[in-house]
């Protein structure tokens with residue numbers, strides 16, 4: 001059977017020699033290029049050059065004509081098809097953040113950019129308009145315009161989902177475009193003369209079997225250590241712009257600034273293809289766990305957890321990881337990445353000498369870092385499931401929001417080999433917990449879950465610090481549903497040069513699930529609260545088993561929206577960084593188990609959190625990046641299930657859609673707001689306390705100030721903030737402390753009130 005490889009991309013340097021790595025012993029071997037850096041593996045101090053680093057990459061994709069799914073490696077500097085390399089410097093973001101903090105930009109804002117302005121009347125015209133965004137009209141883009149009506153139609157599904165679970169009753173919204181009949185792909189196991197392998201079959205619209213291919217896997221994988229190379233350090237020491245103690249969260253809205261996610265500008269894919277991909281959403285492989293070289297006790301734990309077969313990302317990454325390779329893996333949301341990195345990490349512990357209980361500072365062997373507390377706790381829970389029959393292996397969690405002294409006591413009393421941590425708290429322990437640094441010198445595996453988030457501006461400094469505290473001689477695993485080009489360029493911060501990039505997202509398909517319908521609604525701010533209410537009411541009416549997540553831009557805005565929806569008698573819970581950890585944990589557990597509930601949250605719930613059966617994700621306002629949009633959306637449609645996503649934007653936020661052009665976000669028809677609903681919402685707004693409006697206003701201003709496209713024009717920013725203030729029912733915008741205005745670079749901007 002022939003194996004196809006992606007054509008090597010044009011390099012700025014001559015190609016390095018090609019090496020071959022066997023894949024799971026059987027049959028399939030793949031081309032790989034040993035990576036030779038083409039530029040210094042030191043953080044560029046001011047601007048990233050337009051080079052992409054060279055490292056071995058592996059892309060999991062079915063062959064175009066049904067050939068064996070390919071594990072292709074891409075080497076070199078050229079972006080993927082359709083990607084536009086960004087010239088944006090990460091340090092520019094940092095500079096921007098520093099500027100707010102150090103008050104350097106008080107008078108340095110540009111004059112008003114009238115060309116970019118959109119008058120109120122224009123906004124009014126857009127509201128209710130059926131026409132698509134400019135992008136669609138002008139470019140003939142493939143985004144469909146949805147059918148009329150905002151009602152949803154219930155549909156019962158008796159079929160099973162990909163995980164063999166009966167799919168619960170679902171509703172099918174009619175306000176998206178009619179879903180095309182798509183060909184599907186499935187994986188089934190077949191014994192071949194060369195060992196077990198997954199037979200991959202593509203079916204056409206009518207379910208008729210068509211193209212076939214194979215993914216090989218083996219039963220006998222060598223667990224040898226990978227090549228050891230030095231690590232890159234960042235000598236520059238980037239400023240993170242953080243000043244909050246709540247440093248493992250994504251929504252610290254002290255009203256001054258928000259953490260800035262990586263730019264998405266380099267990721268635009270000008271792909272000309274149907275808005276709903278004809279790709280497969282199958283992510284279960286036919287490889288059973290017991291076909292791989294996993295210890296019997298781990299296998300028992302896996303079985304008890306209810307896992308029999310591997311997901312595709314698990315099957316694709318396990319061979320490389322057990323061989324000791326560093327791996328950067330990309331797989332869609334909700335497809336089992338946690339087990340993919342935990343299971344082989346546990347195997348490393350199993351192979352290590354047993355813990356000596358009398359040892360004063362027993363080594364930590366596996367260090368897992370997650371960007372949020374919820375995610376860290378969840379990963380530890382999953383680890384404990386897998387460790388059910390390994391009583392001698394311990395897991396502990398260290399996260400912000402918990403008293404450090406109690407964590408210190410715990411670490412002392414219950415030595416663990418696996419530690420799951422959020423970056424800020426981990427750094428605290430490195431600096432303040434006696435003997436902790438020594439224990440970290442035992443680390444053999446470092447895992448960065450949500451790697452792109454951990455390497456962005458908000459966390460990178462902490463991560464660099466942590467990396468200097470663990471041995472260079474280790475294996476590093478990075479996982480995420482999004483791996484922007486910038487991350488590939490800087491991943492040498494932690495990964496060895498010869499790491500593998502394993503991409504399980506089929507070439508030419510979206511990073512989101514095709515079973516999750518994505519829509520956008522464009523409406524001015526004064527219509528957004530009523531619209532949100534209408535959308536929720538509509539969804540609730542259609543699905544009594546509703547489970548909705550509403551994402552807001554900042555913690556304070558989240559608090560405001562939760563308050564409003566609560567006043568409107570919806571069954572609301574809220575999670576954000578302004579809530580205490582005990583409350584967050586309780587609410588998170590409750591939401592996980594419940595139906596008929598709405599979680600209003602900030603980005604602390606955007607990544608990784610595995611709430612089952614979320615029916616709808618609503619994102620209100622500009623997502624921090626294309627990646628953050630994808631992760632938030634990924635809270636629905638997990639484990640192959642269906643879901644819906646609605647993005648509610650103001651007309652001046654519509655530019656976001658062009659940064660997510662590669663995603664099938666269709667225009668929803670405008671829901672109508674009847675006068676009663678309008679009044680009801682106004683009344684509810686008037687019930688909210690002034691303090692929550694004041695803090696939301698300040699946080700809103702801080703967030704959009706940090707969003708370049710909006711925040712660059714301070715005059716316009718203030719106009720918009722005051723529009724937001726009016727949307728809360730305030731005629732006069734709340735006053736903001738002078739100091740805060742100074743930090744935001746907003747002193748003396750007309751329209752702002754200071755105190």
Ligand SMILES: Nc1ncnc2c1ncn2[C@@H]1O[C@H](COP(=O)(O)OP(=O)(O)OP(=O)(O)O)[C@@H](O)[C@H]1O
Pocket residue numbers: 163306307308309310311314331332333334335336337338339480481607608609610634638639
């Ligand atoms: N092999 C398997 N078989 C069945 N279920 C699995 C398997 N592996 C993981 N799962 C389940 O799949 C769900 C999603 O897994 P997980 O949270 O690890 O996804 P993820 O890819 O990390 O998602 P995200 O990108 O949002 O972080 C979890 O409920 C997990 O228990």
